[in-house]
Amino acid sequence: MLLSNLDLLATAPGGVTKLRELILTLAVQGKLVPQDPADEPASVLLQKIRAEKDRLIAEGKIKRDKPLLPIIEEEKPFELPKGWEWVRLPEVTYNLGQGEPTTSFNYIDVAAIDNLKGLVSSELQVIAAIDAPSRARKNVAVGTVIYSTIRPYLKNIALIEHEYNPRAILSTAFAVMHPHTGLVPKYLLHYLRSQPFTEFVNSRAVGIAYPAINDANFFQGIIPLPSIEEQSRIVTRVESLIRLCDALEAKGQLEAMQHAQLVSTLLGTLTASTTPEELSANWQRVAQHFDLLLDRPEAIDALEQTLLQLAVRGLLVPQDPTDEPASTLLQRIRTEKDRLIAEGKIKRDKPLPPITDEEKPFELPNGWVWARFPELGQFGRGKSRHRPRNDPVLFNPPVYPVVQTGEVARAKGIIREYHSKYSEIGLAQSRLWPKGTLCITIAANIADAAVLGFDACFPDSVVGFVPANEIGDASYFLAFMETARTHLIAFAPATAQKNINLEILESVLIPIPPQAEMSRIVTRVTALRRLCADLRQRLAERQSVQARLAEALVAQAGA
Structure with a gap:
């Protein structure tokens, strides 16, 4: 019965491990080899x-x-x-x-x-x-x-x-x-x-x-x-079956590696596209292998990352030549910043060097521009000046939520949890950032990003970005940070606790579409991420059924 169901056991989550445990259990119960009355x-x-x-x-x-x-x-x-x-x-x-x-x-x-x-x-x-x-x-x-x-x-x-x-x-x-x-x-x-x-x-x-x-x-x-004879027969049989388990495990690892290569190749054709028309043609080829492509959680993760890369390269939604170009959007943001500076409401940013052609990682569609965080809104590190940072006076009585790097890392897009609150004294040595701020970690969990779901403070291990009113919310920039995370981690020094600094984030180039196209991109990304979440749920349900079947088979064999 076991041998006829090896494929089910081998492909079920943890199936080979359960099979090894079952083999040993059956062996020591005397159920794996026949008894010999002559022993x-x-x-x-x-x-x-x-x-x-x-x-x-x-x-x-x-x-x-x-x-x-x-x-x-x-x-x-x-x-x-x-x-x-x-x-x-x-x-x-x-x-x-x-x-x-x-x-x-x-x-x-x-x-x-x-x-x-x-x-x-x-x-x-x-x-x-x-x-x-x-x-x-x-x-x-x-x-x-x-x-x-x-x-x-x-x-x-x-x-x-x-x-x-x-x-x-x-x-x-x-x-x-x-x-x-x-x-x-x-x-x-x-x-x-x-x-x-x-x-x-x-x-x-x-x-x-x-x-x-x-x-x-x-x-x-x-x-x-x-008997000593039966002990020897048991050992021989166990080792034969364990070798079979090893082979099944190696086969599964090889299949996982081959699948990852297939996913990388197919999705790579999408990110190699340079026009919406080329993307459409490449997508048709990928669609032919869709069922095979998305039968593992890591493949769905890779698909989602690919969709985000396509989004910030202007390949996910069509361009509209009647859209106001992004350069005009940046001019309006600059004008508004100059007004706020003149009124003393914000400080003047440090001048940023011009962006050279050599710095640009890829060619942008018509109407798009390259920009950096300080040009697009308020940008700066959190504050936590008081030492020691766990001084009870900073937290008693608790009033203002405090977000740490771990809460950003666990947020999955929107920060909805916090585990401490500052008092008025705590707030005075920190800063309260508004709901909707994009939070980016620069220590411990490098370049994790999420959007505040409430007004909150955070320490200097987190950088905050509040998009200019002319842009709207931070959804597009959250998608961008998820695609850029690997690139940013490469800047982290090879120390015991990796970190990047504010200057590195200030220098990051962001592809900015026209404002109307940005809205279309965010809408499409939101819909596609919901689809990916649905695919994950279906896959999890299927794997759960597989696991229950495997457990039932193991239980039946061990009964």
């Missing part, structure tokens, strides 16, 4: 293991375990096949002791574990004894299975598969289990990575931000023990 039952195997344990204790090679509690029915997560036995981990494994290193060693810490494959990294750090970390204490050998007891949900579990030179020493963050003869190491590994044991460990772990389980609780864990 020696686990009860006999357990007697041999106990005899070996007694011999090793008598030879002084291991210590005698503390008495173990009997296993009660409530502990058993599922019913075992005939011939299997439940045992506690210390009954079938032992540790190899620990001590302070006296010579150089290969150090195995949690970071050295490949938690997807259950392997130790091939590149370990060799450490001199004098430099040994205090946690480097535990011994391991070939066949030892190790389990990180810190943040166990990460499944940092691995099998030591070869000798190390110099020898390997393990961090005390691990529980060590060296199997007795009769317990196949890879069977132990697969069980420890299975859902039943993971649920046991999570139920015993303590702590929220940094959960952990101590050795005393960990080694209360139980393991289903089949």
Whole structure:
């Protein structure tokens, strides 16, 4: 049943991960391979293991375990096949002791574990004894299975598969289990990575931000023990199916890469268009592959970005030769600014250098002009002069909303949330920007942009742009910023916290259409973005159905 539905499982969100979990669950429940009545039952195997344990204790090679509690029915997560036995981990494994290193060693810490494959990294750090970390204490050998007891949900579990030179020493963050003869190491590994044991460990772990389980609780864990022959058959079958999962995953990754290349190529033909007529012809070719193109969320995101690029290049709506040219709009804005300056209502801007032909990134349609933010309205950084910035006097009593970079980044167009308010004192050391201001982040989240949905203050990590009255609202400039974000990020210094400055934003060239065309562009962009949102919703619903079908299939197979 599973093999006949692999395509569904592989394409469902998280399907391959669920399939891997199911394979392990079925394996340790005895449902993955047939039982053989000729196999020696686990009860006999357990007697041999106990005899070996007694011999090793008598030879002084291991210590005698503390008495173990009997296993009660409530502990058993599922019913075992005939011939299997439940045992506690210390009954079938032992540790190899620990001590302070006296010579150089290969150090195995949690970071050295490949938690997807259950392997130790091939590149370990060799450490001199004098430099040994205090946690480097535990011994391991070939066949030892190790389990990180810190943040166990990460499944940092691995099998030591070869000798190390110099020898390997393990961090005390691990529980060590060296199997007795009769317990196949890879069977132990697969069980420890299975859902039943993971649920046991999570139920015993303590702590929220940094959960952990101590050795005393960990080694209360139980393991289903089949015959050694069946353990070997299970391991062979599990590894065969896991390889199949790996192949499905690689196939999905290849398909995703090929799909991304197809999307890039098809949408690239649109952005390469130079006239509305050429765009129309290229769009017809893209439309032929529309269903294939938009079957992934990232493809819809790419389409939306392409539409925005077409909008600000004058290719999304037709030009009207009767429209007043943008140059006239800029003259009116300049005249109004000069009047406000003369009346002392605003300060005069710093002179901007002329725009050279070499600076212009592409050719504009007739009637368009290149301009910069300071030429188009009020433009400046937010203010937060008082230090420390979290001084309670700035916020008590709270009156005026304060917007931070995170709220701009999360806004998705319109800022509707805030988490603090300035008092009158807070407002006096800041500035209140009006509803409709375009906010652009210049620190942390670089060049994220959104429009204020209310009057608010913001710090100097955010730049504000209030379009001139002659333009109207900031919708067109929001669309422009979304297309320009990658270009602006390129200006951010390569520091721990990236940032760009006001001068960089002041120099950004903005393609300005005639005012009437700007309105048509905003209307078309709004409609097309609603269409993209609808496509995302439909795709999410389809993927949700796929995920539910996959979960049902997994549940049925595991029942």
